[in-house]
Amino acid sequence: MTLMKEASSGRVPQSIERVARKEGIDPAKLARLVAAGRVVIPGNVRREGLDPAGIGEMLAVKVNVNLGTSQNLDSAEVEVEKALAASEAGADAVMDLSTGGDLDLVRKKILAAVKVPLGTVPIYQAAVKQELTSQGMFDALERHARDGVDFVTVHAGVNKISLERLRQDPRLMGLVSRGGSLTMKYIADTGEENPYYQEFDYLLEIAREYELTLSLGDGLRPGCIEDASDRAKYMEFIMLGELVKRARAAGVQAMVEGPGHVPADEIETSVRAMKHLTGGAPLYLLGPLVTDVAPGYDHITAAMGGVIAGMAGADFLCATTPSEHLDLPNREDVIEGTYVTRIAAHAADLTRPGVRERARSWDLQMSRARAALDWDGQFQAAINPARAKQIRHRRGLETDTCTMCSELCAIRLAKEAMEKERDKDPKRA
Numbered sequence: 001m002t003l004m005k006e007a008s009s010g011r012v013p014q015s016i017e018r019v020a021r022k023e024g025i026d027p028a029k030l031a032r033l034v035a036a037g038r039v040v041i042p043g044n045v046r047r048e049g050l051d052p053a054g055i056g057e058m059l060a061v062k063v064n065v066n067l068g069t070s071q072n073l074d075s076a077e078v079e080v081e082k083a084l085a086a087s088e089a090g091a092d093a094v095m096d097l098s099t100g101g102d103l104d105l106v107r108k109k110i111l112a113a114v115k116v117p118l119g120t121v122p123i124y125q126a127a128v129k130q131e132l133t134s135q136g137m138f139d140a141l142e143r144h145a146r147d148g149v150d151f152v153t154v155h156a157g158v159n160k161i162s163l164e165r166l167r168q169d170p171r172l173m174g175l176v177s178r179g180g181s182l183t184m185k186y187i188a189d190t191g192e193e194n195p196y197y198q199e200f201d202y203l204l205e206i207a208r209e210y211e212l213t214l215s216l217g218d219g220l221r222p223g224c225i226e227d228a229s230d231r232a233k234y235m236e237f238i239m240l241g242e243l244v245k246r247a248r249a250a251g252v253q254a255m256v257e258g259p260g261h262v263p264a265d266e267i268e269t270s271v272r273a274m275k276h277l278t279g280g281a282p283l284y285l286l287g288p289l290v291t292d293v294a295p296g297y298d299h300i301t302a303a304m305g306g307v308i309a310g311m312a313g314a315d316f317l318c319a320t321t322p323s324e325h326l327d328l329p330n331r332e333d334v335i336e337g338t339y340v341t342r343i344a345a346h347a348a349d350l351t352r353p354g355v356r357e358r359a360r361s362w363d364l365q366m367s368r369a370r371a372a373l374d375w376d377g378q379f380q381a382a383i384n385p386a387r388a389k390q391i392r393h394r395r396g397l398e399t400d401t402c403t404m405c406s407e408l409c410a411i412r413l414a415k416e417a418m419e420k421e422r423d424k425d426p427k428r429a
């Protein structure tokens, strides 16, 4: 019985119990959200040592970090190091998007190294092996499922129907999703429909067997501000909404992926429309990047969009690194991208129903330490204590304030002034 079916039967499986404990939510309530498909808890039946994470309504916004070899840089060890670094920096999930070297080896090594859920994009392996056929795509998917992968991106919404909208309403950048463009190539080369769409019931059978969560890919996501919010994107979402419904009926957990590059004033509409069209499925966003002009800073442009999206209902943010659009991220890029995306997720949590109070208690911890000029307390509350400590101590000066205002420390001056007032008039104490 799948997790969704078990939750629907009124039972509270162990993975739901564990996630409920971490999130501070009633397990029975979480089970109802899983049963309704509004929360997913990816966890392949073959995965060992998984620390499960819940993604969706009433839960904290989660962060995924993409890793993986390329055809130029194909070291499995380097990708494992990145996976561990992401995990240590607080990533809730990682995705292995490898396209270079021994893909099976990289995937297995990452699975063995981390406890967070692992996602993949099986069509990459079919393409790398020159097996971009229906058989090749399903073989790759099943191979990943057998290895214990917890969630897979399948671009089932890229099909003849949605591509027709792209033809009628051309874009500046066409498709920027690798999986989306491979699917488009398959359709163009063969004249056949996308196998993951055409044989979606077969895909659901595999997913059911391994408790594989589907991440319905946003293959038509806009790759630049000029292309944001067009008909092709919305047509894909209509298709994804239909597929979510079929997945739920089959007891298969499904989330949906969203764009991309979106101007700030279109993000809320976009998120609400995606949630509406998919029946409240957990929403996994790639960005959204709020401008195209900041290569080198795209972890920041994505975080800005991530906060707005999280406030509007997005549940899962894919970390963007400073090397986005420029180069394969290195370990430092991954760490930076993970922290910046976690900050965006937390900023959204401060406004998010069901999560707000817990999120605010973290900020309160920091505020109290700041008000008391308690530096150890501030380091403890910092999202990245090592970075805060390094900056605080980099000049080697020891002071109870900091070098920003030194003797003119506003916090200390105001505190002393208030104490003086109280001494003059003890009734105010």
Ligand code: SF4
Binding pocket: 401, 402, 403, 404, 405, 406, 408, 409, 410, 411, 412
């Ligand atoms: S010196 Fe200025 S910046 Fe530093 S803690 Fe005091 S008020 Fe804040």
